[in-house]
Amino acid sequence: MGLLKVSIIFLLSLITMTLAEPPGCKIRITDRGLEMLKTETKRFVEEELSNITMPEMRGQEGRFQYTIKDVKITELNLMSDLRFQPDVGLLFEVQNSSITLNFQRRILYWLFYDEGAINASAEGVNIFTVLHLRKDGEGRLKISNVTCNASIAKMRARFGGTLGRVYDFIGTFLTTGMRFVLNKQICPALNHAALVLINQLLETIPVRTEVDTYVGIDYSLLNDPVVTETSLDMDFRGMFYDLKNENETLVNYAVNPVVREYDRMIYLALSEYFFDSGLFSYFKGGLFQMQIANERMPKDLEMLLRTTYLGTIMMLNPALMEHPLSLELEVTSPPRSTIKTSGASVAVNCNVKVLVLPPGKPAVQLSSMTMEGKFNAKVSMKGKRLAIHLDLRRFKIFSNQSALESLALIPLQGPLKTMLQISVVPLINNYTKRGVQIPLPDGIDFIEEVVEYHNGYIIVGANLHFRTGLREIIERKLSVETDNSI
Secondary structure (H helix, E strand, O other): OHHHHHHHHHHHHHHHHHHOOOOOEEEEEEHHHHHHHHHHHHHHHHHHHHOOOOOOEEEEEOOEEEEEEEEEEEEEEOOEEEEEEOOOEEEEEEEEEEEEEEEEEEEEEOOEEEEEEEEEEEEEEEEEEEEEEEEOOOOOEEEEEEEEEEEEEEEEEEEOOOOHHHHHHHHHHHHHHHHHHHHHHHHHHHHHHHHHHHHHHHOOOOOEEEOOOOEEEEOOEOOOOEEOOOEEEEEEOOEEEEOOEOOOOOOOOOOOOOOOOOOOOEEEEEEHHHHHHHHHHHHHOOOOEEEEEHHHOOHHHHHHHHHHOHHHHHHHOHHHHHOOEEEEEEEOOOOEEEEEOOEEEEEEEEEEEEEEOOOOOOOEEEEEEEEEEEEEEEEEEEEOEEEEEEEEEEEEEEEOOOHHHHHHHHHHHHHHHHHHHHHOHHHHHHHHOOOEEOOOOOOEEEEEEEEEEEOOEEEEEEEEEEOOOHHHHHHHHHHHHHHHHO
């Protein structure tokens, strides 16, 4: 019975693994990438702690009555570290650091009244903060919880003014209360920074958004991020969809990209499905149709077509000889990509029609051909936009009407391929060079990219660059949200 139970559990686990949706896009942030984030994170935390507000303190010690107000943090000297916390998220730690503060004092002793500034320093500041990273209901990366512990070993106060030395003996009393209040303010400030501000930064990562007027892209996380001591791995759906019919999408049968490298700050892996879903969506959106006529028709191509179909025109109607020609291309099935270690390619099947365009009359079809083309695809990255450059490498046409006409088209293949490379491919590349944004927050870009081709997927290894600070990114987002609400 026990063996049967174990077998059933194993079988169910195997089925679950088999049915799990493979990612079209994967991102790995390595400990090298985290190293780059340390300086920016430290600066951000210092800004948050410097904005701590502390309440006015009033009290009495013997014959002394005191009021302390206008508490300001004037300097932070944080010895911090940022690293991965396996199975949880990120750990931000501050050890043996100091915080310098300035107070305004007002003290009454018998009939003597004194006021002035107090410079104080909190020493032995230790902060232990763990950020729990999870996938939320929308498939977005979020900080779901913060575990924070803060402590201050001691605080020193330096009184100024004529009675400064007289008041030194009550310094311990004052600083004990101030240390307690300050210590209670640190974790709430860091909780707000993480759960509110950093989550606002993560909201700038596209999850399900429009790419253009034809298609959108789904970058929702498929599961919680996997955190180890050396990396943070995230699996995204990486799927394009037709904006007019978002439910008609391509099923993912591609291989699961495997990232083994750790040398670069970040790695982006894209499977064939990522590209195929884009080609499928553009096909369903009706984008893969083109007409080359009139001013878009190159003179050399028109002369070539006119010469090739001279006999056909004369047989149909010699009066059509002077009218312009048109070349219509329509992709008949979704193009498919193939990624191998030697590079990437895209296969296209297309219906090509040659027509005469008599003014004010219906077009007259001269020929209908099937074109089989293969494009070499070069993937590149700029900033955080992925672009593709195509180059027509293999081209074949044959007639849909007769084998004899297919033989007659053989001399046309070379010149037509050249003309398509000159006239059609640049139009496609001009569109694809706009690229598509990858799932990174605003203000962070790829630099020093290297593209590697594997069987079934590509990997882009790169380093990271902050175009602006975390604070500026968050403030810009808040400004945009405020403008939109207005």
